[in-house]
Amino acid sequence: MNVLGQRLRSSGARLALMLLTTVALAVPGPLRYPPFAAQAGRIDRVAPSCGSVGDPATITGIGFGANNVRIAVGGVPAQVVSATGNRVSFIVPVGVSLGATRVSATNPGGHVGSIAFTVCDLLLPDAWAGKWMLTITSRKTATGSITSVRDVTAFLRSGEPFGMGLIVANLASCTGAVTTTGLDIHCTARATTGTCTASGDVQVGMTRTEQTITGEGASTLTVTGNCAPLTSSAETIEITGRRLSLDQGSGAGTTLLQSFVPHASLLSRVP
Secondary structure, eight states: OHHHHHHHHHHHHHHHHHHHHHHHHHSOHHHHSOOOOOOOOEEEEEESSEEOTTOEEEEEEEOOOGGGOEEEETTEEEEEEEEOSSEEEEEOOTTOOSEEEEEEEEOTTSOEEEEEEEEOOOBOOGGGOEEEEEEEEEEETTTOOEEEEEEEEEEEOTTOBOSHHHHHGGGEEEEEEEOSSEEEEEEEEEEEETTEEEEEEEEEEEEEETTEEEEEEEEEEEEESSOTTOOOEEEEEEEEEEEEESOOOSSSOOOHHHHHOHHHHHHHTOO
16 A cells, blocks of 8 residues: 555656646746846946046946946946946946046846946056157148147146146037057037137047157137137147156146147137
């Protein structure tokens, strides 16, 4: 009887399993495999709160989805360095505009969390620091004729801003990137006061090789209405320079953008 009972119990277990399997297969998919609701993503903190292009930053919160999270700064996708469900490190991407913006995190369930963030002015790497003699040649874009040749002695300092925010104040939208050997900046700005509307477009690209700098750029200023003494103009810029010493000087410095782009300085004075 004991043996018979064991066989019946064993057969019953197999029958029950078969019945459960049959019922499960007959149930519609959503009920058969109940989905796990994705936790809504939420960003509680970003550190640092201000970062330059290429800098690392970290957000903390909940529901990020680990390595499947997508990060964007000002709508520009950012490289994710490391990620867990509540902590993500990323790189501030090239192409994001200078100034106030937001960092967003999208988890695999499509939930989005965001937090305020500021893209700082590009900062001077150590390799650029020192006392430089620069020659900036400006030419009319239409004719190629030289409008000015300026020799500038500039003390460039480690960690000093390149001047995008300083020169065009809050009027500018700037993008760019800087490494130990290269610099690429593009700024646009627009201001209206009274009957005067002024728009500027500035691009500067440079290469540093050991103790020398070479580069080129373009600067366009477009004005409409009564903007005197400003007038519309377009110039190309040629840049050469050599480092005289590693002396970084003291006091107020001359930023690279101030040195290279006269139109940016003019635009900053539009009321």
